[in-house]
Amino acid sequence: MRRPFTxxxxxxxxxxxxxxxxxxxxxxxxxxxATMNAYLGGDWSVIWPAAAASTLGLVLNRGLLRYLxxxxxxx
Amino acid sequence: MSEPExxxxxxxxxxxxxxxxxxxxxEGLTGTAPQSLYQPLAASEHITRPPDGRxxxxxxxxxxxxPIDWTQDLHVARRDFTKFMVLTSGAFTAGQFWIGLKSxxxxxxxxLIPKRIAALVEIPEGSIVTFTYPTxxxxxxxxxxxxxxxxxxxxxxxxxxCSVLPRxxxxxIHCPCHEGYFDLETGRPIAGPPPRPLPRIALExxxxxxxxxxxxxRTT
Numbered sequence: 001m002r003r004p005f006t007x008x009x010x011x012x013x014x015x016x017x018x019x020x021x022x023x024x025x026x027x028x029x030x031x032x033x034a035t036m037n038a039y040l041g042g043d044w045s046v047i048w049p050a051a052a053a054s055t056l057g058l059v060l061n062r063g064l065l066r067y068l069x070x071x072x073x074x075x
Numbered sequence: 076m077s078e079p080e081x082x083x084x085x086x087x088x089x090x091x092x093x094x095x096x097x098x099x100x101x102e103g104l105t106g107t108a109p110q111s112l113y114q115p116l117a118a119s120e121h122i123t124r125p126p127d128g129r130x131x132x133x134x135x136x137x138x139x140x141x142p143i144d145w146t147q148d149l150h151v152a153r154r155d156f157t158k159f160m161v162l163t164s165g166a167f168t169a170g171q172f173w174i175g176l177k178s179x180x181x182x183x184x185x186x187l188i189p190k191r192i193a194a195l196v197e198i199p200e201g202s203i204v205t206f207t208y209p210t211x212x213x214x215x216x217x218x219x220x221x222x223x224x225x226x227x228x229x230x231x232x233x234x235x236x237c238s239v240l241p242r243x244x245x246x247x248i249h250c251p252c253h254e255g256y257f258d259l260e261t262g263r264p265i266a267g268p269p270p271r272p273l274p275r276i277a278l279e280x281x282x283x284x285x286x287x288x289x290x291x292x293r294t295t
Contacts, residue, residue: 011150018153021160028167035174040233041271042292044178051171058168061161068154072139 005071013071017064024057031057189288192217192227195280201243205230208276208287215276217285218243218259225285227276228262234269248273263295271295 005013035050123143125134142148187209198204204217214230218241228248232239237252241259248257255267262273277289 007147007150011146011153014150014153014157018157018160021157021164025160025164025167028164032167032170035171037270038294039174039178040292041294042274043294044182047171047175047178051168051175054168054171058161058164061164065157065161068157072154 010071014068017068021061021064024061028054028057187289189279189286192278192285192287195283195285198225198285203241203243206287209290213290214238215287216241217276217278220259224260225278225280226259226262227278227287228257228273229276229290231273232269233264233271233273234267239273262293 031050031054035047038044038046038050125131125138127134131139139147140151142151190206190208192206192208193204198217198219200219200221200223202219206215206217207213208215215227216230217225217227219225220243228239228241230238232250232252232255234250234253234255237250239248239250239255239257241248243259246259247265248259248262250256250267250269253268255269256265257263257269257273258265262275264270264272272293272295275291275293276287277291279286279288
């Protein structure tokens with residue numbers, strides 16, 4: 001299979017993907033600390049919705065990484 | 076070793092051209108240098124050639140992951156950093172589920188058993204009694220405020236679990252580790268780093284005795 005992008009193009013795509021991934025990880029960090037604070041404060045109603053949101057973030061990140069490896073594949 | 080014949084080898088771009096011929100291919104101050112002389116011999120992204128001479132598309136995967144040219148190395152470094160960030164993302168998600176599981180286990184746990192703290196007459200106004208509740212590893216204190224009200228809180232600071240010290244005369248609870256202050260009446264943080272109020276111990280007066288019956292966790 002011929003590569004659809006040159007190495008320079010892929011580096012640009014990678015920079016964009018990295019921005020999205022970092023944004024999602026920071027969001028997950030905030031979600032985790034907020035959930036921990038709520039759990040220690042006895043407010044357990046937010047735990048499972050926060051876990052679902054964090055899972056969504058992981059799925060998005062995993063998808064972006066998969067795409068990154070897909071455009072790297074040469075054969 | 077004989078010289079290659081003219082036309083057999085690649086033309087040398089530095090070969091002088093006839094200056095009398097007016098052509099678009101000429102560049103430079105003298106107009107004698109061909110345009111190809113100023114063009115890069117290779118793409119900037121592939122400066123180093125693989126030793127076997129084959130193209131990059133035909134190289135094994137490991138050669139892509141251990142590049143020599145820094146532009147390619149930058150790409151690999153960023154890609155690996157992205158991979159690490161996705162792993163971190165997975166760790167945060169695992170942490171969320173760990174909190175969820177802990178909450179399920181705690182919800183399925185045993186109900187708290189009331190525990191006698193002291194007799195009512197043993198606690199005059201402004202005095203402090205320490206006790207443990209619900210387990211022996213959970214230090215708490217009971218204060219009888221100057222107004223006669225009975226107040227009990229966990230003694231673990233909500234910042235980093237240092238022991239807090241009630242100050243009934245000031246109406247505050249002080250954490251000496253990081254200068255945190257709580258309100259004595261409500262247990263809410265009023266200064267310093269503590270993020271949450273102190274857990275309140277629910278009390279019951281049965282006859283002449285004071286009992287701890289529950290722990291109330293709060294976020295505000």
